[in-house]
Amino acid sequence: MKHLLGVEDLSREEMDLILERAQSFAEVGRRDIKKVPTLRGRTIVNLFYEASTRTLSSFELAAKRLSADVVSVKAAGSSVDKGESLKDTVATLSAYDPAAIVIRSPHAGAAGLVARWTEASVINAGDGKHEHPTQALLDVFTLRQRLDSLEGTNIWIVGDVLHSRVARSCLLAFRTMGAKVTLCGPPTLMPRGIEALGCEVSFDLDGLDQADVVYALRMQRERMSESFVPSLREYAARYQIDSRRLGPRQLLMHPGPVNRGVELSPEVIDSPQSLITAQVESGLVVRMAILYELLAGNDRARPERGQAPADTPTIGQPA
Amino acid sequence: MNVTANGSGSGAEGPKLISRPGPGADLIVRCARLFDPRTGLDALRDLVVRDGEIAEIAEPGSAPEVEGAEVVDGDGLLALPAFVDPHVHLRVPGQEHKEDLETGTRSAAAGGYCAVIAMANTSPPIDSAAILGSVRDRAEREASISVGFVANVTRGMAGQELTEMAELSEVGAIGFSDDGLPIANARVLRRALQYQRLAGGVIALHEEDPDLSAGGVMNEGEVSAALGMAGVPSVSESTMIARNCSLAVYEDARIHVQHLSARASVEEIARAKQAGVRVTCEATPHHLTLTDEAVRSLDARFKMNPPLRTEDDRQALIEGLRDGTIDCIATDHAPHAAEEKEVPFEEAAWGVTGLETAFAALFTDLVLPGVIPLELLVERMTCGGEPFGIEAPRLERGAAANVALIDPDLTWTVGEEGYESRSFNNCFGGRELTGRVLMTVAGGTVAFRQRSFALGVAS
Numbered sequence: 032m033k034h035l036l037g038v039e040d041l042s043r044e045e046m047d048l049i050l051e052r053a054q055s056f057a058e059v060g061r062r063d064i065k066k067v068p069t070l071r072g073r074t075i076v077n078l079f080y081e082a083s084t085r086t087l088s089s090f091e092l093a094a095k096r097l098s099a100d101v102v103s104v105k106a107a108g109s110s111v112d113k114g115e116s117l118k119d120t121v122a123t124l125s126a127y128d129p130a131a132i133v134i135r136s137p138h139a140g141a142a143g144l145v146a147r148w149t150e151a152s153v154i155n156a157g158d159g160k161h162e163h164p165t166q167a168l169l170d171v172f173t174l175r176q177r178l179d180s181l182e183g184t185n186i187w188i189v190g191d192v193l194h195s196r197v198a199r200s201c202l203l204a205f206r207t208m209g210a211k212v213t214l215c216g217p218p219t220l221m222p223r224g225i226e227a228l229g230c231e232v233s234f235d236l237d238g239l240d241q242a243d244v245v246y247a248l249r250m251q252r253e254r255m256s257e258s259f260v261p262s263l264r265e266y267a268a269r270y271q272i273d274s275r276r277l278g279p280r281q282l283l284m285h286p287g288p289v290n291r292g293v294e295l296s297p298e299v300i301d302s303p304q305s306l307i308t309a310q311v312e313s314g315l316v317v318r319m320a321i322l323y324e325l326l327a328g329n330d331r332a333r334p335e336r337g338q339a340p341a342d343t344p345t346i347g348q349p350a
Numbered sequence: 351m352n353v354t355a356n357g358s359g360s361g362a363e364g365p366k367l368i369s370r371p372g373p374g375a376d377l378i379v380r381c382a383r384l385f386d387p388r389t390g391l392d393a394l395r396d397l398v399v400r401d402g403e404i405a406e407i408a409e410p411g412s413a414p415e416v417e418g419a420e421v422v423d424g425d426g427l428l429a430l431p432a433f434v435d436p437h438v439h440l441r442v443p444g445q446e447h448k449e450d451l452e453t454g455t456r457s458a459a460a461g462g463y464c465a466v467i468a469m470a471n472t473s474p475p476i477d478s479a480a481i482l483g484s485v486r487d488r489a490e491r492e493a494s495i496s497v498g499f500v501a502n503v504t505r506g507m508a509g510q511e512l513t514e515m516a517e518l519s520e521v522g523a524i525g526f527s528d529d530g531l532p533i534a535n536a537r538v539l540r541r542a543l544q545y546q547r548l549a550g551g552v553i554a555l556h557e558e559d560p561d562l563s564a565g566g567v568m569n570e571g572e573v574s575a576a577l578g579m580a581g582v583p584s585v586s587e588s589t590m591i592a593r594n595c596s597l598a599v600y601e602d603a604r605i606h607v608q609h610l611s612a613r614a615s616v617e618e619i620a621r622a623k624q625a626g627v628r629v630t631c632e633a634t635p636h637h638l639t640l641t642d643e644a645v646r647s648l649d650a651r652f653k654m655n656p657p658l659r660t661e662d663d664r665q666a667l668i669e670g671l672r673d674g675t676i677d678c679i680a681t682d683h684a685p686h687a688a689e690e691k692e693v694p695f696e697e698a699a700w701g702v703t704g705l706e707t708a709f710a711a712l713f714t715d716l717v718l719p720g721v722i723p724l725e726l727l728v729e730r731m732t733c734g735g736e737p738f739g740i741e742a743p744r745l746e747r748g749a750a751a752n753v754a755l756i757d758p759d760l761t762w763t764v765g766e767e768g769y770e771s772r773s774f775n776n777c778f779g780g781r782e783l784t785g786r787v788l789m790t791v792a793g794g795t796v797a798f799r800q801r802s803f804a805l806g807v808a809s
Contacts, residue, residue, distance in 0.1 A: 118689075118692055138695070139695060139696060140694050159694070161578040162578070222574065223571060
């Protein structure tokens, strides 16, 4: 594996490899000293064109735990605000010879383009409404902590599917791992033709009691002004996951950040069924595993890189 | 000559088509397969061009050599009436970094075209007599084949106030179009259709309901669902066609519907034609050969408006071409600079170039597999001027020489030797196509020779 651009490109074997690696990092995480020297001297660039708290912090921490040098470039206050093209920005950052570029972009396919323009490994941290593969992998990891296997499980993804890259990547990942997936949401927020990805589609919560896992999506307030739904009140009445709808043996997930009282009622967020905090924990070890598999795996192919910290340029020492 | 505007008779350049005057060609194309469905010609013949006119169509090998006349070995080659494209973007004035009249017409000639109709969504748009006059002047110096310029229907393409259509018509507008944008306001379009009685000129329509298409970057369907990109539903096109056909029939006006992309659109046109609406329409090589599956690559070369649609839509377009619902083939040649395409798909400029690959793409994907006969392809690629009053070129004695000489067996890789166009956003780039234009005679002048072919002749 050179890049992680989408779940679409991942085989089950590759996913298993990452998840097993994540498991070993989870054990490291229980030690007092949580840092390993694997990526010492390597540079990882986080290039974020969209605001992000948990994905960015999780990638930064994952890189640091692996002893890499990390620089995070955010759209606000950088050259990207001055009209520099993505291609030119990538060329500039590639001059630092990074081992990996982690990119979040509001546009589908941005990570794929970056992969064409740089020697570095590219990790898609969200491209438009297209994919968010690291989220899907951490969700699968989280579920496997609880369920051992996803084979034959029944997973409902509920909410604004239309605007959700999480929904797409999770659908693909859950299906690859053998789960049966139902997408549920208002018809106005359900992409026409989505069934072709191999899922059921439902416009109401009838049948939710059959689900082993309920995965709620974030409902953004701006969807009201675009008249996708008449009101948050009506949305919540029809689609909110609350303690009445969530059974005691069903697991609850959410990619965050949660709109309390919209897609989830406050009491289910803090219920024992909720895996929301576990998802954040998984995010760290899964991203460590991804960096490890892409970069340490590459050591075998590129022995001249990685183990020579003195020669590896970092930010602050102009190359 | 045969390429004349508004039926102004043969033997003279139509007043609405304009090009740089060139020397009349003297040529003998020996033993080529002359093929013109309009005159029923399909035979090995010598084609004799004297002073830019088809002087003779003689038995193969029989035409006597004349001093000063170039002899071209036509063995194995196809001589067709040259093509006419009713829809290209030459980007003049204002966007010469994408294309200009010289590169655009050279690109057209390289595709076997003898005339093109240029759209008016330039910068500034062609919405006044002064701007129209200036581009026509430039065409007289720079265009290697005939160009007809449409003028805008509305000032600044803002869709609000009509341009001075009558004056524009006098100054040489070959028709009217706000192509690039729809005329969303039905009242404005209705006024334009009424005004056509005074100004003349067909109104060419880019059909898109901007409320339905808003935000979309590709066809709405399974592929857009998988890619998470906002879709342009096919009904954004077909509902506008239905509305505008109703307006046209009410005002007894003449409209030309541009770049059909969807089954529902073909059905609307068929219905309208049956009801007697004076409507013609076109389809592009890319909509006839590609589908939205190509967009899975997220390659911005597959981004154009209207977008590539489904296989079912493509089949409907082919059927429409066969049964005559679709009158002609238009490239919608839309050059863009590299930096406007080397960006994420959603950010990229709309449009693809197509003049140099139109024949080869359709010949390779539709004629060679037997989907449509060559005869139909040639008919629909030569009649693109008819909605604008330009007769199709013919291979017959006494006609101006408008000839595309093609090697139907030559396989080539698109873009390998670059393009004649200034831009290279061609959606067939990198593909192997069969059938290559070797030489184009346009308006009696040799407008293009393929490099290797020119060398072959010289040796």
